[in-house]
Amino acid sequence: xxxxxxxxxxxxxxxxxxxxxxxxxxxxxxxxxxxxxxxxxxxxxxxxxxxxxxxxxxxxxxxxxxxxxxxxxxxxxxxxxxxxxxxxxxxxxxxxxxxxxxxxxxxxxxxxxxxxxxxxxxxxxxxxxxxxxxxxxxxxxxxxxxxxxxxxxx
Amino acid sequence: xxxxxxxxxxxxxxxxxxxxxxxxxxxxxxxxxxxxxxxxxxxxxxxxxxxxxxxxxxxxxxxxxxxxxxxxxxxxxxxxxxxxxxxxxxxxxxxxxxxxxxxxxxxxxxxxxxxxxxxxxxxxxxxxxxxxxxxxxxxxxxxxxxxxxxxxxx
DNA sequence: GCGAATTGGTTTCAAATGAAACTAATACGT
DNA sequence: ACGTATTAGTTTCATTTGAAACCAATTCGC
Numbered sequence: 001x002x003x004x005x006x007x008x009x010x011x012x013x014x015x016x017x018x019x020x021x022x023x024x025x026x027x028x029x030x031x032x033x034x035x036x037x038x039x040x041x042x043x044x045x046x047x048x049x050x051x052x053x054x055x056x057x058x059x060x061x062x063x064x065x066x067x068x069x070x071x072x073x074x075x076x077x078x079x080x081x082x083x084x085x086x087x088x089x090x091x092x093x094x095x096x097x098x099x100x101x102x103x104x105x106x107x108x109x110x111x112x113x114x115x116x117x118x119x120x121x122x123x124x125x126x127x128x129x130x131x132x133x134x135x136x137x138x139x140x141x142x143x144x145x146x147x148x149x150x151x152x153x154x
Numbered sequence: 155x156x157x158x159x160x161x162x163x164x165x166x167x168x169x170x171x172x173x174x175x176x177x178x179x180x181x182x183x184x185x186x187x188x189x190x191x192x193x194x195x196x197x198x199x200x201x202x203x204x205x206x207x208x209x210x211x212x213x214x215x216x217x218x219x220x221x222x223x224x225x226x227x228x229x230x231x232x233x234x235x236x237x238x239x240x241x242x243x244x245x246x247x248x249x250x251x252x253x254x255x256x257x258x259x260x261x262x263x264x265x266x267x268x269x270x271x272x273x274x275x276x277x278x279x280x281x282x283x284x285x286x287x288x289x290x291x292x293x294x295x296x297x298x299x300x301x302x303x304x305x306x307x308x
Numbered sequence: 309g310c311g312a313a314t315t316g317g318t319t320t321c322a323a324a325t326g327a328a329a330c331t332a333a334t335a336c337g338t
Numbered sequence: 339a340c341g342t343a344t345t346a347g348t349t350t351c352a353t354t355t356g357a358a359a360c361c362a363a364t365t366c367g368c
Contacts, residue, residue, distance in 0.1 A: 006205040007201050007204065007270060008205065009198060009217070010217070012201075012269065013277070014175070014178040014269075014273065016292050016296070017171060017178060017179075017292075020171055020299060021168070021172045023299040025172055026303070027303040039324090044163060044169070047161050051161065056346075056347095058345085063164075064163065065173055067327095068348090069326060070324090071347090072348060075347095076348090094347070095333095096347080112161045116161060118168075118302070119166060119168065121298075122167060122298050123298075124298075125294050125298045126294065133287055134295075137284060137288050141276060141279070141280075141288075142170070142173065142177065143279070144279045145177040146177060148275055149177055212315085212316060222318090223317095223319090223357085224355075224356080229317095246364070247364090248315070248316040250317080
């Protein structure tokens, strides 16, 4: 099991991001969303509807950066559980107008503080200055990543 | 589409990590691994075998933090393509001894510089000091996340 | 030693995922 | 207007995923 020079996977940025993201998402799901029988996409739908309502399904796609199939299924599941309700847009009858029902709002108000609490716990390790730095770094990395992704292959 | 106070998903750390990780992994796959018909798990296996060989399948699980099913399948695919080869451990005949074949090494030597180049492009936006800061922040966040994940639910 | 528990690894099965096809409603070009 | 192109959203299908069952080899306990 020699150690040749090569790529150190455990230091490779995309890999580290993947592990970190997996760890936090899985833990968040295990603690809070799973017990409430919410999938991650459903949780995201509830979160954006709690803040911006009414939204159409495609608005939700934009806001959550999720595939429209994923959103369609999350919405279907939440409607079945009467956590969100759907009206039809008067101007454009293809578009839906989605919003939380009272029990959806209750779910939202239950889950959001837990999620924020989790985030706060993660960040307790960092000083305020470090949090600010992290914030900016993540923004710039995402911008860079989107720039690269938009660029045609060489 | 009012803006109530609530959770701002686009600022929520686990969400941002998820988007950033998805964006970089998908782009890396689209550019380099996809055209070489490598999945992300296969790429990871090649990366760790290029550095530490021979390894057993469970060694690879540890090093890559992937599920043993995922590793088993990645290894099977790479063996079918004769990019890695398997011997049996003399001491413990359950364990495999995996290493790159010459063509596997060639694939490794082809892909690693591309992956490192991609990472370098991502990081060009950041000054050396910022990269160092990012490095430390990611380490500490991962440590914190693992600490939380290991902790029993409240 | 020898049966039970553990570990390495594969297979099976059910759930999640997304690309592509599809339906329905609207916008666009001439 | 009227046919074509586009957009909103759902369904279908093939692929990916991981939990659990499984087989084989090894180690542990007595």
